[in-house]
Amino acid sequence: MFPAGGTHLPRDGSSVAGRAGSRRLFCLVRWAVNFLREVIRAIRRAVPWSGGLLACLPTVRVMVTRRVAAGSTALPPPDPLVVEELAAFRNLAALAAKTLPLQDSLAGIAREMTQVLGAGHAVVARYEADGFITIVSGWNHEHAVPRGSRWRLEGRTVSEAVYRTRAPGRIDCLGGTGELSTKLRKHGVVSSAGYPLIVGRKLWGVAIAASNTAEWFLDDTTERMRGFADVAVAVIASQETHMELTAARARIVAATDQARYLLERDLEGTQQRLVSILLEIQGLTATPLDGPSDFQGRLVNSARDVQAVMDDLLEIARRVYPATLVGRRIEPALATLVRRSPVPVELSVSAGRRLPEAHVLTVIFLVSAALTHAAEHTHATAVRVDLVSDDTSIRLSISDDGVGGADVAGRSELLDLADRVEALGGTLRILGPPGRGTSLIAEIPTGPTNGGAAWSRTHKDPR
Structure with a gap:
């Protein structure tokens, strides 16, 4: 019999409660893993432009609201890895809002990528048409591959693998025998991972993270590099567009000045010819003539010169704007x-x-x-x-x-x-x-x- 108004617990009731608590804890952990995966996907979808990080925050808020409304009464402690990635992308959003030289912007991206991935070094390199790569910027790399240095593409390196496949790649143990591989091994580099930087449809370069050990690799290391590579591509495209626009403006100014100079020179030459014709016509009355034939000959010459000046003026006008449209x-x-x-x-x-x-x-x-x-x-x-x-x-x-x-x-x-x-x-x-x-x-x-x-x-x- 159970006492009135209560529940009689058996002696082993504590073990039953423990099993129920374990099941609840397992469900909570599984929910947390799925939730964090959705957060990471939302952030990575928003990364290709600088404002994407801010734009994805409402999505995260909606996801949290839906989870709580579904019956979750409390959120578990966040994964430190996700917190670190969110902080990195928040820093990159602030970096993208600044007007910095390309090398400084890429250095900031390399720094955040190094810290998130747990690598020791990171560089951003540009592929050249002559089979070399140029180190554009990086983080903690100057002792091995200084900024601005050029290196020939070598087999069994991550830069060569990315260039050949146009896809992410990794080298677990650096085994090349070329100058670059020898230099990297001398400074303790053992493993590296690379992600292609494709600007428009062109393979512009590669983002590389490297370490003195091989244990820093995770199964999704190259996938985690994608967000940083997308930000780097956006920064590079923006900088190149700005440079092209600046160069185009300078060419427009130079072309305008050159056109004005040529127009002024041509008009000045035409003016001198008109002055010469005017003096010649005035000379018809100021100097004695040998007869009507002499007067007619000088008049014909003056008319010919006037016609030539008119042709020159017409040619100048045609250069300014074609008259045949x-x-x-x-x-x-x-x-x-x-x-x-x-x-x-x-x-x-x-x-x-x-x-x-x-x-x-x-x-x-x-x-x-x-x-x-x-x-x-x-x-x-x-x-x-x-x-x-x-x-x-x-x-x-x-x-x-x-x-x-x-x-x-x-x-x-x-x-x-x-x-x-x-x-x-x-x-x-x-x-x-x-x-x-x-x-x-x-x-x-x-x-x-x-x-x-x-x-x-x-x-x-x-x-």
């Missing part, structure tokens, strides 16, 4: 450029509609600059121009049979053309291997608009 038809403008070119040109145009004025101007400037380059720099004897456009894009191809060797980086006018094409969302490629001529290929999107009927003509210079 009637109805935004591109064929007459290109035909005019072909007639004026000192090099024989074969022109082929196939267009489906009228093009926007900005696109017509860009094509004209491209063809004009290419013809000038062929005549003055490549010493070409023939040039071919092919233009094809449809409802979505323009494709322009210009090739000559000159000496080649076009240097885009060394010629400001070619860089100006690239800026103009990229401003319309297009791409420009200039190929000029020595002795094989120069080719210019531009692709510019146009988008669907209403235009005239489709037309296609081919013009060949008779020279």
Whole structure:
């Protein structure tokens, strides 16, 4: 019989309560593991941009609210590993908000990655076109691979493995025999893990964490590097975009100043010729003449000089803005450029509609600059121009049979053309291997608009 109003416990009731408590503890631990996994996934999904860390906090709050509402009365103590990663990404968010040089930003990322992964060193290296890597920045690495040093890619190194596979990699025991491997072993480096840094679609470099032991590796070490690599990619892309924008602005200012200088020089020369003509006309009345024929001869010479000045002024005006853009038809403008070119040109145009004025101007400037380059720099004897456009894009191809060797980086006018094409969302490629001529290929999107009927003509210079 049980006492009224109570419950009679058997003598072994403590063991029953212990088993129930163990089950509750096991369920609580399992819940905590699943919850932390969801938190980490939310953070990693938000890492690719600097504001992602702040953006993921509402998601974490909602997850906590749902867990509590589901019946959890208290959260277990957080995993120190997760707390450390959250603190690292909070520091990286603050770092991304600052305007720092690229090396300093990457050094901060390397520092946080080193501390979270438990590694001894970390570097961010850039892959070069000549088969080398350049150490851009890092943390606790100067004694082994100083910033700015260049190293040839070697087999059995994590940098070579990442370059070859474009995927994360790890080396548990450094076994290479090259200069880099020897230097790393000399300074005690035993193991390393690397994660590729892909900016856009280009393999820019690699983030590497290394240690003097192999025990620091966990099964998900390379996966845990992903968040740091994403932040590094965002910083690199932002810095490169800023540098390209700054360089483009400087080129625009330089091109504007150069154009003003050339315009002032041409107008000053024209002014001097006009003064000379004026003095000649005044001399018709100030000096004695040998007869009507002498007067007529001087007048004809003055008229010829005036006509030459008018032609020069018209040419100056054409350089400022092409006068052949009637109805935004591109064929007459290109035909005019072909007639004026000192090099024989074969022109082929196939267009489906009228093009926007900005696109017509860009094509004209491209063809004009290419013809000038062929005549003055490549010493070409023939040039071919092919233009094809449809409802979505323009494709322009210009090739000559000159000496080649076009240097885009060394010629400001070619860089100006690239800026103009990229401003319309297009791409420009200039190929000029020595002795094989120069080719210019531009692709510019146009988008669907209403235009005239489709037309296609081919013009060949008779020279």
